[in-house]
Amino acid sequence: MKGLAKNLTAMLLIVCLSFAVACDMSTSSEKADNSTTVSSQSGYNSSDDGDSETEASSNDSGASSSASHSETGDLSDSHDSSDEQSDSSSTETQTSQSTTDDSQSSSSTDDYTPVDPLTEYDFTIPYSKGTENAYEITYSEEKNEYVVTFTAVTEKTVYSMSGTLNGNVVVDVGDDYKFELEVCGLTVTSAYNAPIVALSADEFTLTAKKDTENFVYDRRIDLSEDESAYGSAIYSVVDMTLGGKGSLTVNSTNNNGVHTKDDLEVKNLTLSVNCVDNALKGNDSVTVTSGNLTLIARQGDGIKTSNSSIKYNDDGSVKKYKGIIEIDGGTLNIYSACDGIDAAYDVIITQALETTPTVVNIYTDKYSEYSEEVTAVSSGEYYLRSNTSSYNYSVYYYSSSDASVYTWANATYYTYAKSSGSGGRPGSSSSYYYYYKVDKPSTSTYNKMIVYAYSSSQKVGQATSYYAKSSAVSQNDSYDTLPFTVSSSGISLSGWTNYTTTTPGGTGGPGGMQDGNTDKGDYSTKGVKADNQITISGGTVNIKSYDDAIHANNDVTLESGLSPLGNVTISGGSITAYSNDDGLHADGTLSITDGTIKVTNSYEGLEGTYIRISGGEISVKSSDDGVNGTTTSGTALDISGGYLYVYAGGDGLDCNSQTQKTGMIISGGMTIVVSTSGGNSSLDTDKGYTVSGGFVLAVCPQGMTSEVQNFTLGSGCYSTTKTGSFSASSYLVVDGVVALKMPTNIFNGFAIYLGETNSSITTTSSSTYSFDDNGVYRMA
Numbered sequence: 001m002k003g004l005a006k007n008l009t010a011m012l013l014i015v016c017l018s019f020a021v022a023c024d025m026s027t028s029s030e031k032a033d034n035s036t037t038v039s040s041q042s043g044y045n046s047s048d049d050g051d052s053e054t055e056a057s058s059n060d061s062g063a064s065s066s067a068s069h070s071e072t073g074d075l076s077d078s079h080d081s082s083d084e085q086s087d088s089s090s091t092e093t094q095t096s097q098s099t100t101d102d103s104q105s106s107s108s109t110d111d112y113t114p115v116d117p118l119t120e121y122d123f124t125i126p127y128s129k130g131t132e133n134a135y136e137i138t139y140s141e142e143k144n145e146y147v148v149t150f151t152a153v154t155e156k157t158v159y160s161m162s163g164t165l166n167g168n169v170v171v172d173v174g175d176d177y178k179f180e181l182e183v184c185g186l187t188v189t190s191a192y193n194a195p196i197v198a199l200s201a202d203e204f205t206l207t208a209k210k211d212t213e214n215f216v217y218d219r220r221i222d223l224s225e226d227e228s229a230y231g232s233a234i235y236s237v238v239d240m241t242l243g244g245k246g247s248l249t250v251n252s253t254n255n256n257g258v259h260t261k262d263d264l265e266v267k268n269l270t271l272s273v274n275c276v277d278n279a280l281k282g283n284d285s286v287t288v289t290s291g292n293l294t295l296i297a298r299q300g301d302g303i304k305t306s307n308s309s310i311k312y313n314d315d316g317s318v319k320k321y322k323g324i325i326e327i328d329g330g331t332l333n334i335y336s337a338c339d340g341i342d343a344a345y346d347v348i349i350t351q352a353l354e355t356t357p358t359v360v361n362i363y364t365d366k367y368s369e370y371s372e373e374v375t376a377v378s379s380g381e382y383y384l385r386s387n388t389s390s391y392n393y394s395v396y397y398y399s400s401s402d403a404s405v406y407t408w409a410n411a412t413y414y415t416y417a418k419s420s421g422s423g424g425r426p427g428s429s430s431s432y433y434y435y436y437k438v439d440k441p442s443t444s445t446y447n448k449m450i451v452y453a454y455s456s457s458q459k460v461g462q463a464t465s466y467y468a469k470s471s472a473v474s475q476n477d478s479y480d481t482l483p484f485t486v487s488s489s490g491i492s493l494s495g496w497t498n499y500t501t502t503t504p505g506g507t508g509g510p511g512g513m514q515d516g517n518t519d520k521g522d523y524s525t526k527g528v529k530a531d532n533q534i535t536i537s538g539g540t541v542n543i544k545s546y547d548d549a550i551h552a553n554n555d556v557t558l559e560s561g562l563s564p565l566g567n568v569t570i571s572g573g574s575i576t577a578y579s580n581d582d583g584l585h586a587d588g589t590l591s592i593t594d595g596t597i598k599v600t601n602s603y604e605g606l607e608g609t610y611i612r613i614s615g616g617e618i619s620v621k622s623s624d625d626g627v628n629g630t631t632t633s634g635t636a637l638d639i640s641g642g643y644l645y646v647y648a649g650g651d652g653l654d655c656n657s658q659t660q661k662t663g664m665i666i667s668g669g670m671t672i673v674v675s676t677s678g679g680n681s682s683l684d685t686d687k688g689y690t691v692s693g694g695f696v697l698a699v700c701p702q703g704m705t706s707e708v709q710n711f712t713l714g715s716g717c718y719s720t721t722k723t724g725s726f727s728a729s730s731y732l733v734v735d736g737v738v739a740l741k742m743p744t745n746i747f748n749g750f751a752i753y754l755g756e757t758n759s760s761i762t763t764t765s766s767s768t769y770s771f772d773d774n775g776v777y778r779m780a
Helices: 002-028 052-057 075-088
Strands: 127-129 135-140 145-150 157-172 179-190 196-200 204-208 213-218 232-236 240-243 247-252 256-260 263-266 270-275 280-282 285-288 292-297 310-312 318-321 324-328 330-336 341-343 346-350 358-364 381-386 392-398 406-410 412-418 432-439 448-454 481-487 490-493 528-530 533-536 540-545 550-552 567-579 584-601 606-622 627-629 637-648 653-655 664-675 683-685 689-701 711-713 718-726 731-734 738-741 746-755 761-764 776-778
Touching (some): 145 179, 179 196, 204 247, 213 232, 232 240, 256 263, 256 270, 280 285, 324 341, 324 358, 341 346, 346 358, 346 528, 346 567, 381 392, 392 432, 406 432, 533 550, 606 664, 637 689, 653 664, 664 683, 664 738, 689 738, 711 718, 731 746
Parallel strands (some): 145 157, 157 179, 157 196, 179 204, 179 213, 196 232, 204 240, 240 263, 247 270, 263 285, 270 292, 324 346, 341 528, 358 540, 550 584, 606 637, 653 683, 664 689, 689 711
Antiparallel strands (some): 310 318, 381 432, 392 406, 412 432, 481 490, 718 746, 731 738, 731 761, 738 776
């Protein structure tokens, strides 16, 4: 018996060695069923690439630059081709699993049974270091999917994977040791489970080996917000790092891209995420220190955190604030239907190393070519959006198959809001939308509807005597707002849409914090948003957003119990913001000490309860106020340095403070303001302002110039004015200080200069000065 046991042991050893050699050979050759060719993965070679964790943390100076906007447009196509490659390399049974239905369990593994580890698969799992034989493979014949589960380890452990896995990977190794999975030309696809899940580890690292391409496909049905179902393609319960000098493509058909309940870090990696919901989410934090990231969130946020509590050390001191998103290096291209960056606490963008530049490009809502419709539809009522409030409205609902089945619903006035273009650039006209609410009956009983308008003397809810009516239109369960125009010839319908977040005109007081874009939806579509503070001290940030480009809140409740600050602080870097609403908005204090800021399109350019400008190069173009300090007491706007250019359709500098002569203080820097609206002022304050230093040139139409001239000059400061016709491309020159090329016609104009030099204002039709992009030449 002993001899038989020895023989069996020897035979088993030979089989194991043969399997190891086969795995080595299979990974070093091109596999017929894998679209990605990889180098030999027979094991971890320390002399070849060094420690994999060290590789992930090192700077890849040779990393390729990020794809351009048009190149990123091919990302969906590249995903599709990868899908085809993966599907074509799978068995027919595997291909049949690409479509899911509601009966499928998103995370159940009850029907998975253990399989022989010596069987040859389309994937390999070479051991690198740490605990050996720390995994098991199970298989579901019904789903034709494998589950590779890494189990308890006794030390820091690294495994590699390559090939094609139709199924998922589970890391459940206990809480005591770090675990790293190095992917080396791996494609993972699942229609039933999250493709990669880390349930336990001290920390989990997913590393893409240099010069390899790796793909993760989540083909499950929508899991909504149920975190127990692991609603992302890559999900971790513990801290997770994505790194390596290879590439990783994550495609989630219905869920999040990458999500961890704790901290998420990305470094070095070339990462592409295309998903429905949030592309990167770390409940506690998200940190990017290097790499090339393309993040597409077709209905969600690009990068998101959700916690805002405080983690303490044992001695009671603060260890860290949760909810922070920090970017310090790397190139990020973010395309999101909602917010580009949404932090539950702070956003920090910086560039500590010149060798690792920070570049962040953000496109939200309709400015992202990948956005899908995100709606917040009212189920029990409709909104009627009219061009006039002169009439009352009712809706006649009826059945198209039985005319005797009908009902009437009378609309009630709800609110009004400025239509797009209000308070706009020179030549635009103001108009309003008027919203009415009306009950919505069952669409299965009453599938058609007609809108009626009545004068004040006519009875509502009848079809005998009315002012105008619309044609018949079908009820709609996907939209809740019916826009129309009323005229003597009838009611002209504009097609269904969804109710927009609007602030009725006149609320918030003159110059208060108002929404300028009435076409945005009931969801946030800001570029960079934080519920406490936003700090930018370095890097390049380019934003094209349908809502505010940069926005800090102070009206939320933080889990820590602290009151949010709502501050935006800019101390360096380069920011270019194109916004359909505010450029930079702070519910608290907006502070600019350095950096270059260009707001190329906005409703209001810079807005904050308090605004402090002491440095930097700033240019603002706005359809309403250029710079708006909204506090009603104290100094709302303080300019002590830097360069500020404002071209505004409303007030240039607007101060709501009721504090006499110090609501706005200018003590340094150079400020150039052009306000084009006759009903607004270049320098608008209720109680006057003070100039004690620096230089100011302000131009506006005559009409509201009393606000401009309500100032106090400090010792050694002077003022001079000029009126007349200032035509486009003519020049205003303050001798020895500044020259301005007029950006538009102001035929009945008023110009004022305030500053430290006693100079006059002259006009000329030509100039030899070298002007900047704003048409300004600075002499002082």
